[in-house]
Amino acid sequence: MTLLTLTPRTAVSDRLTTLPVVVIGAGPVGLAAAAHLVERGIDVFVVEAGERPAASVRLWGHTRLFSPWRYLIDPAARRLLEASGWTEPDPETMPTGAELVADYLEPLAALPEIGSRIRYGTRVVAVAREGMDRTRSAGREQTPFLLRLDTVDNAVSEITARAVIDASGTYTTPNPLASSGWEPSGxxxxxxxxxxxxxxxxxxxxxxxxxxxxxxxxxxxxxxxxxxxxxxxxxxxxxxxxxxxxxxxxxxxxxxxxxxxxxxxxxxxxxxxxxxxxxxxxxxxxxxxxxxxxxxxxxxxxxxxxxxxxxxxxxxxxxATGFRPDLGMLREIRLDLDAIVEAPRRLAPLIDPNVHSCGTVEPHGFEELRHPEPGFFVVGMKSYGRAPTFLLATGYEQVRSVVAWLDGDMRAATAVQLELPATGVCSTGDASGSCCS
Missing domain, CATH: 3.50.50.60 (FAD/NAD(P)-binding domain)
Structure with missing residues (x-):
């Protein structure tokens, strides 16, 4: 493999303000994050492992969602799309995963201001601070993030970022069959x-x-x-x-x-x-x-x-035993995760599947998603760890708040509001399965 450093190492300075926010994943929540960053004039760079947007959604594209369109479109994404002449689908109909991709996510990813900032066929294999492992503290907050990337042809490169939003999801990391949480013997x-x-x-x-x-x-x-x-x-x-x-x-x-x-x-x-x-x-x-x-x-x-x-x-x-986050690439990032569901510690009590359903999760934003690593956020399905109660509308509000915080707009960042469809399900001790949007 060839190592190519795209950004030279330099001393810590105001360089952070010149770097983009890197979004990991070009699925529904990752693209929504990109839309909010574009609206606020913040440089964004999206890294997507698939060859096209929403690679994981395409894997279950034959499945019809149980949420209608009115819950599936991010407001910032809608504004950008409408400005380009896009026509929104009937808000009361329920699309399949394939229709969600074709009628919303592909047009969103094709917008010049977003599409030009996506690198496909590229996987993030590690995230750290430039020149620092997780044990070093001095100057950490002012030091750029460093992301190591691996492409389909095994070319390795590194990029730097002022902040990182991990929206890589969990669909490709299912829970094992064994009740112990391990792969079963044999x-x-x-x-x-x-x-x-x-x-x-x-x-x-x-x-x-x-x-x-x-x-x-x-x-x-x-x-x-x-x-x-x-x-x-x-x-x-x-x-x-x-x-x-x-x-x-x-x-x-x-x-x-x-x-x-x-x-x-x-x-x-x-x-x-x-x-x-x-x-x-x-x-x-x-x-x-x-x-x-x-x-x-x-x-x-x-x-x-x-x-x-x-x-x-x-x-x-x-x-169909549910999903779990892949945390391997974040070993050098300082995370504060709940010991049970592997969600951010402040978020975990709000999404505990023993208590909450898809429609009873309280609104939450940057504050509940923060980690000890300033400028690093896990959003979307991955932010829920092993909890099965995630809905797309929740992820859209997460990234709206996070991006407002990154922009220094505390009033917008803290004004977290979320209207979810009420339900009487998802309250059980078995954390298998998921609440699909």
């Missing part, structure tokens, strides 16, 4: 029989699931979407069987309230209840996975059920 030999959350069951991956027995592991909305898709497939493909395996005795998060402000979210739980009652889905509850074992043409899940050894045989497993 996982290495059955990886071809275990798939990520939200596979395209009735589309590109139909042949993989048709006529086979699939077990979906997880108790959140990602699991519910996949279970419904598999039940639909079973109506047309003989011998297709569906099992739902959960860790707890009940799946409160998928359950629904008739007062839910998002009818589509309420409908997920109602539909799952109907399919279980009809026998279209076999539910296995209170099953804690510890190991997996390869069968001739399938996989055996091995663990405990209600205190007794248990095993479950299936052809395929969909791991």
């Amino acid at each position: 996982a290495g030999v059955v990886q071809d029989r275990i798939t990520h959350a939200l596979p395209d069951v009735n589309g590109l991956e139909r042949s993989r699931f048709a006529g086979r027995h699939t077990t979906v592991v997880g108790a959140g909305h990602s699991a519910a979407n996949t279970l419904i898709a598999l039940a639909e497939l079973a109506e047309h493909e003989p011998d297709t069987r569906v099992t739902w395996l959960i860790r707890n005795p009940t799946a409160v998060r998928v359950s629904s309230s008739p007062d839910d402000d998002l009818p589509a979210r309420a409908g997920l739980g109602a539909r799952i209840d109907q399919l279980v009652a009809s026998g279209a889905i076999t539910k296995v509850d209170a099953f804690e996975i510890g190991a997996v074992e390869a069968l001739t043409d399938g996989v055996r899940l091995i663990g405990m059920r209600r205190g007794e050894p248990a095993a479950h045989d299936t052809d395929l497993v969909v791991s």
Whole structure:
């Protein structure tokens, strides 16, 4: 690999004001951060691992969101897009992930003032202060951030920044199947029989699931979407069987309230209840996975059920066990994370999944997202750590407040307001699954 330093090392000075704010990730929240920075005239540089914007959203693009458009468009992004002649979709319709990309995120990323500042096919592999590891304190706040980048052709470079906004998300770092939080014993030999959350069951991956027995592991909305898709497939493909395996005795998060402000979210739980009652889905509850074992043409899940050894045989497993943040690239950044959910310590009590649902999270901004590293923020899904209650509207308000703080506009930064759709779900001790926007 070749090491190319894009910015020469210099003494600490007012140089910080000449450097851009680097945003990690060109997904919905990362692009919203870029829009707010552009509106305030702050130089921004966006680093995106994918070859196009919203790489993670594209992976579940076949899935329909349960939030309508009015909750999915950032206000600053809307203003920039409307100035370019863009027409907003019907605010009351619910797009698929693919439509969210095509009708909103791609046009946003294509705006000259944003698109010219995005580097695709580039992954941030490490973040630090220039010339400092995390143990050095003197002059830290006045020292630029240093980000090491790795491209698809393994070319390594380094860039500097006045501030860093990490909006890299968590979709590519799922929780393991084992109830311990580890990869289950034996996982290495059955990886071809275990798939990520939200596979395209009735589309590109139909042949993989048709006529086979699939077990979906997880108790959140990602699991519910996949279970419904598999039940639909079973109506047309003989011998297709569906099992739902959960860790707890009940799946409160998928359950629904008739007062839910998002009818589509309420409908997920109602539909799952109907399919279980009809026998279209076999539910296995209170099953804690510890190991997996390869069968001739399938996989055996091995663990405990209600205190007794248990095993479950299936052809395929969909791991919908939720997500966790990748903190590896931040080892030299001073973070203050909650010991349980790995969210910023001030934010964690507001999003504890044992207490809060998607619609009961209080408004929060830069203050709750701050770390001991001045000028560094984790936003969006990654800011929630392992909590499954994130909605896009929350991320948009986060970056609005953070960018106002970076601009020195304390009045705007502290005026945090957030209107979320109310719900009666997501309150359970099982942190698997997610509240998808």
